[in-house]
Amino acid sequence: MPEASAYARGVPCWIDLSCTDINASKEFYTALFGWEYFVGPSESGHYTQALLGGKSVAGMIQRAPDQADMPVAWTTYLKADDADLTHKAIVEHGGQPMTEVIDVMGEGRMIVAADPTGGVFAVWEPGRHIGSRVVNEPGSVVWNELSTPNAPRAREFYSAVFGLEIGDRMPEFDFTSIRADGRDVGGIFTVPDAQPEWRVYFAVADTDATAAIADSNGATVLVQPKDTPFGRMSVIQDPQGAVFALMSTPQS
Structure with a gap:
């Protein structure tokens, strides 16, 4: 690991x-x-x-x-x-x-x-704590992204405050990666009329199986497992209301 x-x-x-x-x-x-x-x-x-x-x-x-x-x-x-x-x-x-x-x-x-x-x-x-010691492995964070009604303004802010680079805009909708040292480290995209939200994606070995476990343990599957260009994804709301995503990738 x-x-x-x-x-x-x-x-x-x-x-x-x-x-x-x-x-x-x-x-x-x-x-x-x-x-x-x-x-x-x-x-x-x-x-x-x-x-x-x-x-x-x-x-x-x-x-x-x-x-x-x-x-x-x-x-x-x-x-x-x-x-x-x-x-x-x-x-x-x-x-x-x-x-x-x-x-x-x-x-x-x-x-x-x-x-x-x-x-x-x-x-x-x-300080003593650098942050997550394990990432991009099943059960750990694999991606973080901001959905907001005003992605261009958000990009300006995060670039100015943190020195992040902004990737190319995807042709089909207003999504760009944010980059550090030339590497994609997250994303920002426009969702009109949405409540702005930084969403956490957890890597899993099997999105369908993990979504089923979430459902059987009292969560709500907001987005059923589906294939995307980046991996098979599902959105979950845990039993207390916190929303997060699952993503199985080739590395998972």
Whole structure:
């Protein structure tokens, strides 16, 4: 199982789930992906890391009682070299920080923000924790992409704040990759009248079988498994409402 050791600036480097019942979430995602868990100390709010082969792939945290208005959702974190400068750049380029820079007990420094189109994301400046140690393997993240009513504005923002390159526009619809060091690391595309959303895609060996497991464990299959140019894909809403995608690729 290959292990990630570092991320370039702007690359999606971590994901975590804010949920209402963390024990139920752990059971669900273990059934789907075979995850095990490391539960942090009380001073971290018992922040939980999902593990594959003992290596971290994602995080989970249960919402506090006073956070009932927060959505149950997966959050994508983009890597920053300097969180303070990134916070300033977010403001300068029309984004809206939702937090100040937060020092996470020496593990790293983070920000939660919304881009100018309303897409919510997080920023991670690594300390001891670099982010996901396993990616592009079954049960781990394989792709992150933003759907938004205004993809051109979003591209301007992420390029300016994180130095990401923008790939060529696909001819059939308004989709481009975002690139770091010449490599595709995510996507941005226009979905008219949609609520902006950064969606997490998990690699799986068999999309149909995993979607069936999700369904049998109380999830809703929003998009039935279908073939795409990039692999066989399905969209799932977990039992608490978080939406994510499955993707089986040749590497899966």
